[in-house]
Amino acid sequence: MRRIAIAALLACTLAAEAPAQPLQVREIGSLHVGGRIAEISGLPEQEITFSPGAPPLRINPNGQFQVEQMYAQYVRLAEPRARYPLILAHGGGLTGVTYETTPDGRPGWQMAFLRAGHDVFVTDAVERGRSGWARFPQVFPGEPVFRTMGEGWGLFRVGPGDGWNIDPAQRRAFPDSRFPTGAWNQFMMQAVPRWVTTDRQIQAGYDALVQQICPCVLLVHSQGGNFGFRAALNAPDKVRAVIAVEPSGAPPESQDAAALKEIPHLVVWGDYTSENPFWQRIRSNIDRWQAQIRAVGGVADTLDMPAEGVRGNSHMIMMDTNSDDVAARINTWLERRGLVR
């Protein structure tokens, strides 16, 4: 990993010194993929006034609905340097906004990878953000979960679990935390509700996008990790590499990894996992999956930022103050794998 570190340092230095050239963009657009038509019946009629001064409408809430579709936005460059488009998938309780401007106002990974010459797709998982959501419990089993403002503070390893306080002046972060802690409330505005009973539908959404868009490279985060691993297993002919950033889950030990022999994997970890039993258990599970990939002759690398001498990264690495450096290291790994010219 030493060469990656030096190359990344060089890339960062060059990026910091050169004035930013405009991106040459061929097209910005979006699509919805996947999903199905669901029918709901038995609900009573409603009378609703939708706009001031408009006549009220009688609404029959029964009927057919498009449900379980997934949204993806793309930016296509005039002359991409990457061989394949890069699909970014976010984690639980969040949306593709994860990859956009950081909570403290810096360009995010969508911009970083565009600048590095990738066509970039930013996705909202099924039932998140612009993918919409369906009536529950009629279509989605159970109720959604709403993350409180304080829950992520410890879970995302910004500070100790009891270090979050509604009063920003009272919050305690890890002393060397690279998360822009002053922008925590801004970050919390990105939070969206989520179900925990929709894994099958979410996977189907990613699989549908892969079928429509790929060959491609997948970059997935947190809860998106297992969906990314599965998407490669489900379409080994189409996925060219998987970058799993702080993945929270992996396929079980019973899963044959043979299909991944030609699909290089990179897992990226931030700091503070070694003192955290919850995250240690997650890492062990991911290490186990990585070992299965290597056991079938595949490539499964790990970029452990503290091991690289970079302390302070949180679970939300793409928002940390060194987010450009981490993106550069990932891009260097893709270059070494022959995926970026």
Added chain:
Amino acid sequence: MRRIAIAALLACTLAAEAPAQPLQVREIGSLHVGGRIAEISGLPEQEITFSPGAPPLRINPNGQFQVEQMYAQYVRLAEPRARYPLILAHGGGLTGVTYETTPDGRPGWQMAFLRAGHDVFVTDAVERGRSGWARFPQVFPGEPVFRTMGEGWGLFRVGPGDGWNIDPAQRRAFPDSRFPTGAWNQFMMQAVPRWVTTDRQIQAGYDALVQQICPCVLLVHSQGGNFGFRAALNAPDKVRAVIAVEPSGAPPESQDAAALKEIPHLVVWGDYTSENPFWQRIRSNIDRWQAQIRAVGGVADTLDMPAEGVRGNSHMIMMDTNSDDVAARINTWLERRGLVR
């Protein structure tokens, strides 16, 4: 309006013949604005497994939440021709995706106005899309409304109200409809739930964005219409023009329009309103507001596409097959008002 028609025709012809140059993009990014912190208490704890192989977590659903924020994505050009950024606001039951790629795969108005040289902001109203949504009824009063697949067919004047059928082969559109009817199901994937009790919060979101981003031009659609009219009234020092596309509501007659004297307004209508009592009532209400703007010495123009000799446009003009032509006409109006160099 004759000169606008000729200029638009010329613009369209030139656009069709010239090979598309890449957009010179300075930055793509996003932000959330507005909102507040809400506190919820009294709900029972939950134990939830979020990812396969991860340990279960005990979740306390009580706590503080960021609510009622609004999401906006921006594309800033290296050298915009427009004097001010253009903020696009969608209508009810939809999101900013309204302005992205059309359901049948053509570049949408975000691209059209970027190509015309505007910095473009695409917004998701409070409680829609990437703005997220909050627990109900604790934070949002009442239940959300889910639009059925058939409801929009007549309401959006694609075909007669009874012309929608779950079987695409059985659907009846107006003979000269310009909506890409083969892509109706694809369009329905854009639908998101909406509340009808959140007008105040939605307005506050737009007002917060105007305060942060403007001076600017607002382009609003359908339910977005009244929010746009109000946003100009609430910040006449910041809004430079309002384009209301098929607006469904307007401020009441008791509202003083004097603040709008220097803020030119353009209202755009598609086809089939004259035979439709519901839409006739809406148009009368909008005409009344436009007359109030003129009565205080302001500019309030109307672009009525059938009156221009263009038949077939639906309520979803930005998705119709002549969407580029309509965008060009709007851009010409902005040029005539001195808002595009």
